[in-house]
Amino acid sequence: MTAGLEIRNLYKSFGGLKVAQDINLDLKSGDRKALIGPNGAGKTTFANLITGILHPDSGSVRLNGVDISGFKESKRVKAGVAKTFQITTLFKSMTVRENIRLPILEREGKSQHWFGRAERFSAIEAEISKILAQFNLLKFEETPVRDLAYGQQRLVELALTLALKPRILILDEPAAGVPSADSHMITDALERLPDDLSVLIIEHDMKLVFKVASKIVVLVNGAILTEGTPEDISQNQQVRDLYLGAQHEH
Amino acid sequence: MEADIIRHKPAKRLGGIFSRRILLDICLISAAIAFFFIFPNNLGFMTRVLVMIIMVLSLDLVLGYAGVATLGHAALFGSGAYAAGIFAVYISANPLLGLVVGALAGAIIAFFSGLILMRATGLTLLMLSIAVAQVLFELVNSERDLTGGSDGLLGIDMDPVLGLYAFDFYGKTGYWYALAVLVVVFILLRVFVASPFGLVARGIHASPERMRAIGTPVYWRLITIYTLAGGIAGIGGAVSAQVTELVSLESLGFNLSAEAMIMLILGGIGRLYGAIFGTVIFMTVHHFAASVDPFNWLFVIGILVLLVVYVVPEGVLGLPEKLRKHLGMAK
Amino acid sequence: MSVFFGILVDGVSYGMILFMISVGLTITMGLMRVINLAHGSFALIGGATAHWLTSEMGVGYYAAVPLAVLATMMVAMVLEKVFYRKIYQFTELQQVLATIGITFLCIATVNYLLGSTILPIKIPEVFTESISLGFRSMPVHRLVVIVMGLVVVVALFLLLERTNFGIQLRAAVDNRTMADALGIDTVRIFALSFSLGAGLAAFGGILGAELLPVEAYYPLRYMVLFLVVVAVGGMGSIAGSFLAAIGLGIIDTAARYIVPEYGTIFFFVVMMLVLALRPRGLLGRI
Numbered sequence: 001m002t003a004g005l006e007i008r009n010l011y012k013s014f015g016g017l018k019v020a021q022d023i024n025l026d027l028k029s030g031d032r033k034a035l036i037g038p039n040g041a042g043k044t045t046f047a048n049l050i051t052g053i054l055h056p057d058s059g060s061v062r063l064n065g066v067d068i069s070g071f072k073e074s075k076r077v078k079a080g081v082a083k084t085f086q087i088t089t090l091f092k093s094m095t096v097r098e099n100i101r102l103p104i105l106e107r108e109g110k111s112q113h114w115f116g117r118a119e120r121f122s123a124i125e126a127e128i129s130k131i132l133a134q135f136n137l138l139k140f141e142e143t144p145v146r147d148l149a150y151g152q153q154r155l156v157e158l159a160l161t162l163a164l165k166p167r168i169l170i171l172d173e174p175a176a177g178v179p180s181a182d183s184h185m186i187t188d189a190l191e192r193l194p195d196d197l198s199v200l201i202i203e204h205d206m207k208l209v210f211k212v213a214s215k216i217v218v219l220v221n222g223a224i225l226t227e228g229t230p231e232d233i234s235q236n237q238q239v240r241d242l243y244l245g246a247q248h249e250h
Numbered sequence: 251m252e253a254d255i256i257r258h259k260p261a262k263r264l265g266g267i268f269s270r271r272i273l274l275d276i277c278l279i280s281a282a283i284a285f286f287f288i289f290p291n292n293l294g295f296m297t298r299v300l301v302m303i304i305m306v307l308s309l310d311l312v313l314g315y316a317g318v319a320t321l322g323h324a325a326l327f328g329s330g331a332y333a334a335g336i337f338a339v340y341i342s343a344n345p346l347l348g349l350v351v352g353a354l355a356g357a358i359i360a361f362f363s364g365l366i367l368m369r370a371t372g373l374t375l376l377m378l379s380i381a382v383a384q385v386l387f388e389l390v391n392s393e394r395d396l397t398g399g400s401d402g403l404l405g406i407d408m409d410p411v412l413g414l415y416a417f418d419f420y421g422k423t424g425y426w427y428a429l430a431v432l433v434v435v436f437i438l439l440r441v442f443v444a445s446p447f448g449l450v451a452r453g454i455h456a457s458p459e460r461m462r463a464i465g466t467p468v469y470w471r472l473i474t475i476y477t478l479a480g481g482i483a484g485i486g487g488a489v490s491a492q493v494t495e496l497v498s499l500e501s502l503g504f505n506l507s508a509e510a511m512i513m514l515i516l517g518g519i520g521r522l523y524g525a526i527f528g529t530v531i532f533m534t535v536h537h538f539a540a541s542v543d544p545f546n547w548l549f550v551i552g553i554l555v556l557l558v559v560y561v562v563p564e565g566v567l568g569l570p571e572k573l574r575k576h577l578g579m580a581k
Numbered sequence: 582m583s584v585f586f587g588i589l590v591d592g593v594s595y596g597m598i599l600f601m602i603s604v605g606l607t608i609t610m611g612l613m614r615v616i617n618l619a620h621g622s623f624a625l626i627g628g629a630t631a632h633w634l635t636s637e638m639g640v641g642y643y644a645a646v647p648l649a650v651l652a653t654m655m656v657a658m659v660l661e662k663v664f665y666r667k668i669y670q671f672t673e674l675q676q677v678l679a680t681i682g683i684t685f686l687c688i689a690t691v692n693y694l695l696g697s698t699i700l701p702i703k704i705p706e707v708f709t710e711s712i713s714l715g716f717r718s719m720p721v722h723r724l725v726v727i728v729m730g731l732v733v734v735v736a737l738f739l740l741l742e743r744t745n746f747g748i749q750l751r752a753a754v755d756n757r758t759m760a761d762a763l764g765i766d767t768v769r770i771f772a773l774s775f776s777l778g779a780g781l782a783a784f785g786g787i788l789g790a791e792l793l794p795v796e797a798y799y800p801l802r803y804m805v806l807f808l809v810v811v812a813v814g815g816m817g818s819i820a821g822s823f824l825a826a827i828g829l830g831i832i833d834t835a836a837r838y839i840v841p842e843y844g845t846i847f848f849f850v851v852m853m854l855v856l857a858l859r860p861r862g863l864l865g866r867i
Contacts, residue, residue, distance in 0.1 A: 077465030552685030
């Protein structure tokens, strides 16, 4: 039994299209891995296979030794796998505070209380304040999320996901759509993630990848091409040809 | 930065809203009591309004809070009405027991139909919800021996409420009874929408994907909400059966579902008070327009509906806010 | 055997009527993602105009039908410009409400002009006779309905497969954004197909007056029927609507023949089964 996430021989195809071919990946406690690859390489599909939005044709996803590949999405979240979306997916009409309150109520098993006000649990309210302070969002706590700048919405999404206290965190292009002037907010927040959390970050922005990740996994046509440290990857001729080179041409 | 411009609202405001709500509640209840004495000849109509408010409140829970658009709420209301009516005719004429039976019937129908409905969205959901109501309509219509079919269920003769207050010919008891049930339902709903589960309902409305991603089994939560709404609509149906001592097929009809939706949107969804104001406005307009010219009241309702959608999509309760914004900008 | 034949003839002609009225609805719903509850109004407008022309203006049936269809198409053009252009941007719920409002206004208008009684359309004598098919005979009217239904199917097929307009329409239903990007004027396409759909509904409404009597409350009474055809067939799928209309027509007719006491219950049960198993309808992709 291994601590962390253990993905073995994962296969998935849509009709004739193989989107995941024999993927093997380990994510140990404290790991910071990045998943890169050209468009259409199957990165988001892979993330969906981990979070349970999709189910694999064969292979296993184990979390701390427990096979979770049969679990539905909501059950995987309870088991400790959380994700952020490529496009922010938040409760836009609600205040920032309510956006954080919901996941904590769910995590604490208090989301099915029919009586008593939602904000009556003082421990939860204190935790919300702590999380908001950590992300510099406290001054917006009563602002509806839809009124925030996009970069800040990104932070709310990160805060909301961390409020679930996940063990595995999948970040699907966390800086996508954020103006470059604000992208330091995201990088700062990523650098301050809890040490024992395992993070898999799917990203196009190489600067961000090199800053945050200690290992890089390269995915091409649904299969892992290679895995290595940022230095290995940046010097790998195959990767340069396939991915980095192609990016320079654009 | 754009977001910095937004002023931080102090938490004190919450208290303000709270006390304003209580003031509004007192006004509404006073109005309901005053109407009893001002319009003693319209008690039947006013009781129907109270019953309808219960039904529309239940719809608000599904549509306004959880964001699930259905067009078959009459299925839940009608089940409650027929269950309570049949219970009164054959088993016990105790009104409060009848309420329980009505609530159970509405909740059971909601639970089982919800198993199908809550998987669907959009047009499919609208159609499925209509179909559930239509199937019940046809079943009730064909089981004439039990339900009276198209003649309606007759022969209901309720016992006095709590053994003290007999239902009278003028509908005085009926009015107080319906008002009492409405107040209890309203308070329950107020508590519920402020609770963690109410927040979950709003969360599902705002983003089902995000709810799943925080570990909420959205489908089952929706079924729970729909079942609760079914219970409340069932109570509305039961009150209707008890105070009018009649259940007609229309209580399962498509028109009732459509009108309930119009009333809710007219008042404004997702705020409970919208159900009250929308129902009162719609039914009053209907009452007067139909009594002036029974054939052309649809003109009035049609124009009213289009005005709401094109001019005040937030509903009548959105008007003050809209005006305030408008004036604020003019300054 | 004769019951079976009766069910088949009545069921198929009923299905053809349902198809003609609903096909415009499936196109508009597929193209603009609009939930349009007012579509039955066009069948009513067509039927009411035909009634007015034949009964009060003394116009012959064969002239009245195209006139009524044209009149309906013009009304649809106006409604599209005045109301629907805005409705496209509405939320689902607002669409439901707005189109219910339009339905109410249509009902009230017809009611105001022609009253709330049934509005019969004088049909040519020959329609009421029976025609021998060699092994069995059937009413001429049913035969006309079935033949006309087939004509509409073939004409629609040719229009969609063989004309420029058809290609553009299919492209727009498949992927509106892409069609826009290719320079297809989707606004015009939609206005045209909306009015074409209204014309077909009017035609179906007139031909089907024997089965679905024309009266002011028509759009509300049969609203569900037409929407069911679209939902079961799959939004945007003309072939799906055809299958659904014929299938539901036969099922409903069979139920009326065999177990009349259960009314339209089978119609709805079948619909629920289909939608529970295939939420996007038989041939729907949306």
